[in-house]
Amino acid sequence: MSKTITIIGSLNTDLVTLTPRVPSGGETLTATSFSTGPGGKGANQAVACARLSRPNPTAPSSITVRMLGSVGADEFGPSLTTSLQSSLIDTSSITVAEGQSTGVAVILVEETTGENRILLSPGANYSLLPSSFTSVSSLGVPKPDLVILQLEIPLDTVLQIIKTAKEAGVDVLLNPAPAVKLPEDVFKGLGHLIVNESEAAILTSRSVADVEAEGFDWDVVTSxxxxxxxxxxxxxLGSKGAFFQSSGMEKGISVKAEKVKKVVDTTAAGDTFVGAYAVSVVRKGGVVGEEDVKGACRAAGRTVEKKGAQSAIPWADEV
Structure with missing residues (x-):
């Protein structure tokens, strides 16, 4: 029986400049390289779901992946939609916001350190309003088996979508990135929460230094x-793998990271993890375990071996 995953989130164009160092105020430097590409956590996770739900681009899949978001009426919008379609994603629910620009991330990468500096202009992503998500049909037709959310669209909209999905009995996976403190009622009945170390710290009012300390007990956080x-x-946990706990377990489980040939680029590794896990969720009817987390780690491991964001996300037979 066919299943449906709806991803509601951001679509951005990434403008990436590689530079020997960050220029000082008023200084002009010659960059090493410049590239553009499709991005946005919502779109990245949609690509991960679609690719990891089938062996290769020509194979059928029992899972329909639907992207719901907004682009601007500019030159960037059509290319983002076309890019998603190339990964066999249903883009019929993507709207064009007249008078708005498409979301853009201007990314400056310092070559010597690999440190990123990012300026994000949300643009049309912020045209997604809570009032548009008060009915079950607003989550897509047919009703999805799983809704995936991040925090690159307005927080009030995310909260409304969660409320609507819960009332409709639709399973929700929340990846609260970039992290902000959330109302307590968000967590009640939430099917799946995926966070990295810093996001876990913010959501539980801990310091990042505390959770990154050697020997930190992640059981405290997951519990x-x-x-x-x-x-x-x-x-x-990046190169340290992941920590998993479900409501039926007394203690959480540490899962080792996948061994990789060489780490080339960690962009979209977390989004690949989310996509791989989500595919397992809908295939198993919401019942997931350690093997599903291991599979998500393997998929993320393949992503870091390639340069880029969506272009680095593997198809299932590559995992």
């Missing part, structure tokens, strides 16, 4: 989320 009503909690 806190479970006590608030989350059913499945995963903390992604």
């Amino acid at each position: 806190e989320f479970l006590s608030k009503g989350v059913k499945n909690v995963i903390v992604t």
Whole structure:
């Protein structure tokens, strides 16, 4: 029986400049390279779901992946939509916001350190308003089996979507990035919460230094989320793997990261993890476990071996 995943989130064009160092005020430097590409956490996670739901671009899939978002009436919008379609994503729910620019991320990468400096202009992503998501049909028709959300669209809109989905009995996966403190009622009955170390720290009012300390007990964090009503909690730990706990487990489980040949670019690794996990969720009817987290780690491992964001996300037979 066919399943549906709806991703509601951001679509951005990434403008990436590689530079020997960050210029000082008033200084002009010659950049090493410049590139553009499709991005946005919502779109990245949609690509991950679509690619990891089928062996390759020509194979059929029992999962329909639908992207719901907004682009501007400019030259960037059509290319983002076309890019998603090339990964076999249903883009019929993407709207064009007249008078708005498409979301843009201007990314400056310092070559010597790899440190990023990013200026994000949300543009049309912020045209998604809470009032548009008060009915079950606003989540897509047919009703999805899973809704995936991030925090690159207005927070009030995300909160309304969660409320509507819960009332309709639709499973929700929340990846609260970029992280901000959330109302406590968000967590009650939330099916899946995926956070990285810094996001976990912000949501639980801890310092990043505390959670990154050697030997930190992640059971304390996952148990806190479970006590608030989350059913499945995963903390992604980069090269250290992930930590997973569900409501039926006394203690959480540490999952090792996938061994990689060479780390080329970590962009979209977290989004790949979300997509791989989401595919497991809908295939198993919401019942997930350690093997599903291991599979998500493997998929993320393949992504970091390639340069780029969406272009680096693997198809299932590459994992």
